[in-house]
Amino acid sequence: MHIVFTISSLDRTAGGTSSAVAAMARHLAGRDCDVSVVSVESDQPLLDGAGTEEGTPTVALVRRDDSPWKLWQNLSRFTHALRKEIESRSNVVVHDNGLWLPVNHRVATTTRSLACPRVVNPHGMLEPWSLEQGAWKKKAAWWLYQKRDLQSAEVVIATAEQEVQNIRALGVDGPIAVVPNGVDRPDSLPSVEEGTSDGWEQRRVLFLSRIHQKKGLLNLVKAWERLRPDGWEVIIAGPDENGHEAEVRRRIAEYGLEEDFVFTGPVEGTEKWKLYQSADLFVLPTHSENFGIVVAEALSCGVPVITTRGAPWGDLVDHDCGWWIEIGVDPLVEALAQATRMSATDRSAMGRRGRELVTRKYTWPQVAAALQSVYAWVLGKGPCPECVIA
Template sequence: MDLTVIHVLASTRADHGGTSRSVPALCEALDEEGVDVHLVTGRPANPSPDQEPILPEGNVHVHCIEERTCLQRTLRSPVGFYRRLWSVVREVQPDIIHDHGVWLPSNITAAWVARRASIPLVSTPRGMITKWSLSHQSKKKRVAWHLYQKHVFRQAALFHATAPAEVDNLRMLDLTQPVSVVPNGVEIPGLLPDRPSVNEKRALFLSRLHPKKGLPMLLEAWADVRPDGWTLELVGPSEKGHRSELESQATEFGLDGSVLFSGPVDNTDKWQKYASADLFILPSHSENFGIVVAEALAAGVPVLTTTGTPWEPLETEECGWWVAPESNAIASALRNALSLDRDTLRAIGKRGRRLVETTYTWRAMGKRMNEAYQWLLERGSKPDHIEVT
């Protein structure tokens, strides 16, 4: 049976984090499932290289709202979003509107249009309602919650969570609608770049330089361990001057020779970074999924991350370390990981790649999301990944 879904996302800019990659990838996976997929998103006029939007390929229809002014970029063009989304809805008559993110004008717009057109709304919080996220800029979020966000959420006919912990986050907000747990998938590289032949080992962080990522804890732990023969490389765009704060901390700890700041990389260079790494580290306080963990595993790199991420399989499948988001716990795991020889680390990495190949392909995630849509529209039985109260 034909199915048309409009996805709404404020931005797919490359420097806006994992959601900019995972939503277009989900659109592509749904397209392969035979769903007629439309993506409505903002696009900056004359973007710099690191601001280029990541747009889906295949037969996905992309409808961009160009952000020409600073105010439009800040507010995500709410008027332009409304006009474009309403125009697309009138043209394609979708069965579902699927909105991504929280706290943004685009979320209000998606809810307004869905209500006006009497179309079921699916909402994906994308990790923005975890305990840590709600405590960050908490006063603004409390105002936004009572002003509009709780009304947007209450309109949702179905929530999409990318990890089981996000179901608990929704229930703590007294939201009782059904929740479909569909993790992000990961691109499985067929042929990785050759690993460089160097004696020095490398630990890699690859994500936004943002307080949420827990990098001050990592630098403190690295200074505590001070491993011989290892370099820690931090790769990614800086947000709100956080890189300069981290550079000052590294200097204070005497780490200038063992910590490198490399800036953002494009998709091709990203896989070269993974290929050059002996260990991947994501010390986040909070993640709804952590796409870079899955990418590192797909590249055959063992991972050290925190219980602020949903990556308990690192322990159960013996392909990494999953520890509390505390500098002491990270330091203890580092001592363990950095004491291993390269052959042992690569054997751990191979187990990680097998985990991703069997569990986290985008094709499988597209099938699960399609099942959730069909159930919502009463076209199929309830899948096991949908939780109802």
């Protein structure tokens, strides 16, 4: 089979969706299928290759013109690249990523015109919090084309049962496959035991994600002001988005917490994983996530996690490796108090359970195998997988 991934951007700064698609493409290319990716060119693409080496995807980066009046030409180039990928191969499935953008609608119309099966992965863009952002535009798009584009897909991919429920609530009644994202933790990093912070002057709470209103950082600052645990600091790592970092810094200054918070800016690669390893606790006080890959990454490094019910991480409670709390300051204060007062031994035990959970459930080879079974079923070359909800 041949899998064509489509996405508006593969840039390193574009967020978790781009990283997830790049990882999907790489891992599926290492299995018994050919993989190509069609996207718009960017300054720092996560994938940029001709697929000439075995087990690597082919990447078609479409030339972009940022002039507003060039939108039609950009879409035409994208359509041409997509049609070329579909028409030059057999047994093709298109896996489109994201919603709402003209590129996503063009993928839907092109695959329908070519009778090519299409799988759609919304990546949390149908979650209630996300729908509230630019709500009137999304309502118009929903009735003009977006609902039809979803209904005409062979399968919609959700990363958790929580996302399934939110998709169903919108009247999408076709098959949905529940396939989580995976974790690519390097094997060469020190083990959690070797990276423990015993003996350090400061213990670390880590937030690693985009610095965006959605992520709930203002709730974290308010909770920290009320708690102020001795011997702890908060590391905030990630790129600023829409100027939100300045607002967070202002709130920190208002509460006189400057010595408790450290901003590192964006971190990638080995530095990112070392930062996870140095943490005693990971916090994502988010308003909405369809998955929350940073939660899985932290767990894979043996770090217990606090996150909200805006993220689908009931596994934290089921496997006793963290706290899954309501959104808001009060629940966050309570969870932080429990976590920071817990002994290092008990936190390490929680971390070990989290690492075991990720190993059993959230590795990319497991995710790639599940996706491949979905594609095979769509093409009529395999049975309906257990992850598909009719």
